[in-house]
Amino acid sequence: MENSNLKDFPLGSYYSDITNWSKEISGSHILTCAPKNEQELLSAINWAYENDYCARPVGMKHNWSPLTIANGNNNGNVLLIDLTKEIKKVTIKKEGESGYVTAQTGVSMQQLLTLLEKSKLGLYATPAPGDLTLGGVLAIGGHGTCxxxxxxxxxxxxxxxxxSNSISALKAVVWNSETAQYELREFKRDDPEISAFLVHVGRAFIYEVTLQVPRNRRLRCQSFVNVPATELFSIEGDSQRTFSHFLDQCGRAEIIWFPFTEKPWLKIWTLEDKYPKTSKPTNGPFNYPFSDNLPVKISDLIKKINNGFPELTPALGQAQMEVVSIGLGATISTDLWGWSKDLLLYVKPTTLRVTANGYAIITKRSNIQQVLHEFAEKYESMVGEYQKINSFPMNGPIEIRVTGLDRPQESVVANAVAADLSATAPVDDKPDWDTAIWLDILTMPDTPDANKFYSEMEKWIYSHYSGDYATVRVEWSKGWGYTESSAWSDKQVISQEVPKSFGAGSEKNDRWQHAHDTLFKYDPHYVFSSPLLDMLFEKSN
Known part of the structure; x- marks a missing residue:
């Protein structure tokens, strides 16, 4: 039922539908507005508070988890605030060869990186899609591989x-109890309370951020399709082609491993200011057109699998890898060289829409190879067990990336604090844990037994990567908290494992409680929330 107070809505509004990246989360006929400036934004949010609505920022909707809205039709008290129309101004200030960018959160990553490039600035690790808003990336701790x-x-x-670790200051919309209104407030990176906002999972509303940005660099991106998984993930012998070896060599690497194939697609990025003669220069992003559009052979296989022939899944994995191998050669893109933006953005909206689970394994760098070896063994054994009963729940690739942690020492701000809820936040009593290994397994939505497989894998990941070896944190934007029927529904993961991974119950530094209390202080009315966030942050009815 529509709210009778809509006649009092302070700016132009309309109704819109929302569908996420994998098309698994959708809502229809949701009240929406696109404020032009700070004043209109605050008017809309205060109206939402006064009329018992949730105010949800909406960007490119390139997200898997229901952090913005619940799936289905129960979104009658949701106000979507589209920041992509007007709230996207960018100001760049150089400081020597480096600099700062102050950007409103509706700007897309592709727009932002393009503007930075024009000022000879650039990031060396970013998420692969260009159609993400800066606000969306920061909300969930978006990352690259580095x-x-x-x-x-x-x-x-x-x-x-x-x-998020590049943030030096931000402006958030917060509750002021004295004026009984929501208003803008700036937080600096040395303010202990900013730690709750740096990665806020949608439980806050960020209007503008200032990021520190290094001078732009050229990168070289090389693709390999001739290294067997057994060698990439090996822990025996002195192979020069293990994943750890490639990381030692260049620091930036990614594996895309299609099911039922022997050799993954391995990409490595090297900082390379001088043009390597064997490389192909590139002057724009999205240099793998073969992965952006579905060949008929693959779309036909997907249709057959969906129509009762799951045993064709191995053929699908092999066909997908064949497209990569042939495509790299046909487009002469096995060895590319260009500015950072052009080699880090490579996923288009036309790419096959898949669902994905996501976890960060936090450990020390010397454990990388062991972690991946054990994960690959577990994955292959599970796939084999399901195959024996003619079940093929995983029909997309495994994606593996590795980053450092969000060390506040990397901030140019003295006495900077770490993000409370970043999956890559340091682990306080483990100073030698310096690495996050990102594990994602992709499959097509609604694949039979997929949630069962994910649930089984998740339980193994939590139990195996534990103790003095490693710890597990969820990748906020992906799938986690699996039962055999759905994601984000395992109460043990939501109420125990996730908080515990951020220090819940710790006497030394309970990041979870600090974030919970700070976000509640500045939004005690849960205007910036959703049903999943209500569960995570224990909103009482």
Whole structure:
């Protein structure tokens, strides 16, 4: 039922539908507005508070988890605030070869990185899609793949962690109890309370941020399709083609491993200011057109699998890898060289829409190879067991990336604090844990037994990567908290495992409680929330 007070809505409004990236979360006929400035934004949020609505920022909707809205039709008390129309101004200030960018959160990553490039600035690790808003990336601790190569020193104003670790200041919409209104407030990186806002999971509303940005660099991106998974994930012998070896060599690597194939697609990025003669220069992003559009052969296989022929899944995995191998050669893109933006953005909206689980394994760098070896063994054994009963729940690739942690020492702000809720936040009693290994398994939505497989894998991940070996944190934007029927519904994970991974119950530094209390202080009315966030942050009815 529509609210009778809509005639009092302070700016132009309309109704819109929302569908997320994998098309698994949708809502229809939701009240929406697109404020032009700070005043209109605050008017809309205060109206939402006064009329018992949730105010949810909406960007590119490139997200898997229901952090913005609940799936289905129960969104009658939701106000979507579209920041992509007007709230996207960018100001860049150089400081020597490095600099600062102050950006409103509706700007897309592609727009932001393009503007930075024009000022000879750039990030060396970012999420792969260009159609993400800056606000969306920061809300969930968006990241790329980047740790220091052997002998590499951190660039001035650089960071090996998530994009959020580059924040030096931000402006958030917060509750003022004296005026009984929501208003803008600036937080600096040395303010203990900013730690709750740096990665807020949608439980806050960020209007503008200032990021430190290093000078732009050229990267070289090489693709390999000839290294067997057995060698990439090996822990025996002295192979020069293990994943750890590639990380030592260049610090930036990604594996895309299609099911039922022997050789993954391995990409490595090297900081390379001088043009390597064997590379192909590139002057724009999205250099893998073969992965952006579905060939008929693959779409036909998907249709057959969906129509009762799951045993064709191995053929699908092999066909997908074949497209990559042939496509790399046909487009001469096995060895590319260009500015950072052009080699880090490579996923278009036309890419196959898949669902994905996501976890960060926090451990020390020397454990990377062991972690991946054990994960690959577990994955293959599970796939084999399901195959025996003619079940093929995983028909998309495994994606593996590695980053550093969100170390506040990398901030140019003295006495900077770490993000409370970043999956890559440091682990306080483990100073030698310096690495996050990101594990994602992709499959098509509604694949039979997928949630069962994810649930089984999740339980193994939590039990195996524990103790003095590693700890597990969820990747906020992906799937987690699985039961055999759905994601984000395992109460043990939501109420115990997730809070515990951020220090809940710790006497020394309970990041979870600090974030909970700070976000509640500045939004005691849960205007910035959703049903999943209500569960996570224990909203009482």
């Amino acid at each position: 740790i220091p190569a052997v002998g590499e020193t951190l660039s001035e104003f650089g960071s090996y962690g998530s994009v």
